[in-house]
Amino acid sequence: MKGFKLIFSGLILSVILTCCLSPGREMADLVLLNGTVWTVNSSQPWAEAVAVKGDRILEVGSSQAIRKLASARTEVVDLKGDLVLPGFIDSHTHFLDGGFSLLSIRLRDAKNREDFVARIRDKAKELDRGEWILNGNWDHQSFDPPELPNRDWIDAVTPHNPVFVNRLDGHMALANSLALKIAGVTRDTPSPAGGEILKHSETGEPTGILKDAALDLVAEHIPEPSLKAKLRAVEVALQHAAECGVTSVHDMASAENFEVYQELQKGNNLTARLYVYIPITEVEVYSRLKMKTPFGNDFLKIGGLKGFVDGSLGSSTALFFEPYADDPDVTGLFHSQMYPEGIMEQRIMEADRAGLQVAIHAIGNKANHTILDIMEKVIAQNGERDRRWRVEHAQHLLPGDIERIARLGIIASVQPYHAIDDGRWAESKIGRERCRTSYAFQSLFERGAVLACGSDWAVAPLDPLSGIYAAVTRRTLDGKHPEGWFPEQKISLEEAIKGYTLNGAFAEFSEAYKGSIEAGKLADLVVLTRNIFGIPPGEILNAKVKMTIFNGEIVYKE
Ligand SMILES: [Zn+2]
Numbered sequence: 001m002k003g004f005k006l007i008f009s010g011l012i013l014s015v016i017l018t019c020c021l022s023p024g025r026e027m028a029d030l031v032l033l034n035g036t037v038w039t040v041n042s043s044q045p046w047a048e049a050v051a052v053k054g055d056r057i058l059e060v061g062s063s064q065a066i067r068k069l070a071s072a073r074t075e076v077v078d079l080k081g082d083l084v085l086p087g088f089i090d091s092h093t094h095f096l097d098g099g100f101s102l103l104s105i106r107l108r109d110a111k112n113r114e115d116f117v118a119r120i121r122d123k124a125k126e127l128d129r130g131e132w133i134l135n136g137n138w139d140h141q142s143f144d145p146p147e148l149p150n151r152d153w154i155d156a157v158t159p160h161n162p163v164f165v166n167r168l169d170g171h172m173a174l175a176n177s178l179a180l181k182i183a184g185v186t187r188d189t190p191s192p193a194g195g196e197i198l199k200h201s202e203t204g205e206p207t208g209i210l211k212d213a214a215l216d217l218v219a220e221h222i223p224e225p226s227l228k229a230k231l232r233a234v235e236v237a238l239q240h241a242a243e244c245g246v247t248s249v250h251d252m253a254s255a256e257n258f259e260v261y262q263e264l265q266k267g268n269n270l271t272a273r274l275y276v277y278i279p280i281t282e283v284e285v286y287s288r289l290k291m292k293t294p295f296g297n298d299f300l301k302i303g304g305l306k307g308f309v310d311g312s313l314g315s316s317t318a319l320f321f322e323p324y325a326d327d328p329d330v331t332g333l334f335h336s337q338m339y340p341e342g343i344m345e346q347r348i349m350e351a352d353r354a355g356l357q358v359a360i361h362a363i364g365n366k367a368n369h370t371i372l373d374i375m376e377k378v379i380a381q382n383g384e385r386d387r388r389w390r391v392e393h394a395q396h397l398l399p400g401d402i403e404r405i406a407r408l409g410i411i412a413s414v415q416p417y418h419a420i421d422d423g424r425w426a427e428s429k430i431g432r433e434r435c436r437t438s439y440a441f442q443s444l445f446e447r448g449a450v451l452a453c454g455s456d457w458a459v460a461p462l463d464p465l466s467g468i469y470a471a472v473t474r475r476t477l478d479g480k481h482p483e484g485w486f487p488e489q490k491i492s493l494e495e496a497i498k499g500y501t502l503n504g505a506f507a508e509f510s511e512a513y514k515g516s517i518e519a520g521k522l523a524d525l526v527v528l529t530r531n532i533f534g535i536p537p538g539e540i541l542n543a544k545v546k547m548t549i550f551n552g553e554i555v556y557k558e
Helices: 002-025 065-066 093-101 115-124 150-155 178-184 215-219 225-241 257-266 282-286 343-353 365-382 400-408 416-422 426-435 441-447 464-473 492-501 502-507 539-540
Strands: 028-033 036-038 049-053 056-061 072-079 083-086 088-093 133-138 163-167 171-175 195-199 208-210 244-251 274-279 300-308 356-362 390-393 412-414 451-453 525-528 543-550 551-558
Touching: 002 036, 028 056, 028 225, 049 065, 056 065, 056 502, 083 343, 088 343, 088 451, 093 133, 093 225, 093 257, 093 412, 133 282, 133 300, 150 171, 150 208, 150 390, 163 178, 163 215, 163 525, 171 178, 171 215, 178 208, 178 215, 195 215, 208 215, 225 257, 225 543, 225 551, 244 356, 244 502, 257 300, 274 282, 300 343, 300 502, 343 356, 343 365, 343 451, 343 492, 356 365, 365 390, 365 400, 412 441, 412 502, 416 464, 441 451, 451 464, 451 492, 464 539, 492 502, 539 551
Parallel strands: 028 072, 036 083, 088 244, 133 163, 244 274, 274 300, 300 356, 356 390, 390 412, 412 451
Antiparallel strands: 028 049, 049 056, 083 525, 163 171, 171 208, 195 208, 525 543, 543 551
8 A cells, every 4th residue: 555655646746747847848949830841750741840959859740839849948930931851961972072172173164175274274373383283073074065174285374283183073083294293104104903094096195184093193192181171171061061951971981081070079060960981991990990880979970881893984984784885995994992803892791790881882884783793692691681781873773783772772872963964975975775774763762772862072062952853853954854864763852852861861870860850859950942842843953941950059041
């Protein structure tokens, strides 16, 4: 009886506490009211309002219900009908490079040779003698007429500054004569395995264009930027991410990036969560540490290991079974990480035994086929487990490999913007037939593969709305496919948003606490200026980010 009394009085006490005290304890720090909330949570897809407490979502529901969670101290945002989505997760960026690209010469929209040369000349005037001109992200496919640049274009305007400006995909770059001289690259330098030094057909002299592994010949002579310069680049990148509504990024990093991110995290200065991949060439270090990935905290994690099988389509280094349509002698290149033969399989085997996630770049159909063979073999040997391995790009696939990606449970880490960018000229490079199963988002989705969407920034713009637009319209940038380039590969708006939110969270093992708007999940949210569910898909590009909330705090307001 005594026991019963105790329990009973305890019950009364807890009832009193619930009635009188818990409202104070459960009050929100921030409420968003009168909105249109697409939650990406299938059990409650739509709502009007969200309450946030600390770094978490407290509740999601009607404005009436959420208003009750506001106290005098609560920040109240009246959305006036605006659309709220989970904060965007970009599953493939080169984040530090992206920051540097915002700070350096811009060649991406250079219209032609004259424009390209003028921009480099102007940049050289700003710099001291000897300072390098880097990045640029040019795209010769956008020149009128499309033509590869060469060092003769720019030597006269850059006599005292080494130039090493890359194509936007990072698989090809132009060096001026001074840069080639510093690197010791001459007509007698042979192309390295996995790379190419382009040479004039008549004179045999290097044209200045280097591809893939040959990039290192010059790159190793570029002075490493200081920590201060890198911090500045990441700060600018974070600011840009907040403007784009991006609250998490997966960074295909070099090992050096980590120091910069740690520094920013120490000062509580991260306004996006970073999930960082380290090159697979470092596998021994990580397996010796017995570190399982992901490793870290909600702000900064080591995600796994990133490797490469081939190059890029635009540089003709993506690896195919059949030759390129515009060059019958070329089928593409295996990346230098594929040499010596068998090394990729060994590394993935070692990574898997150590419990590490891998994310492997494969563009051409042969590259994809090769990596799927390796992954299938390793899975068969080591047995089933929750690996969440990723193929980065999965761009041009044999029909059977679309099936295989789904069957093996490999995540297709895709970049929809590439489809509308490359779609301008992909058919001229590989013909119509191979394009049918290129950027094949709908086929992958139908077969049951998880699509984790990303930008590949700085290769493409970071802005996820342009990626969502690309995924649902497939309208190429040249305006030549108003109904969509291979329109059967369009995906729905819901799937595209999921690709930039919940599926990105899945790709980093964190769907339990981010990627959708649900009570208990991290309060990462984005508010848009337009309800993209209520406008024609073609107008999605007009929508902008109005507000970005990261970790419960407003980090960007239009
Ligand atoms: Zn990339």
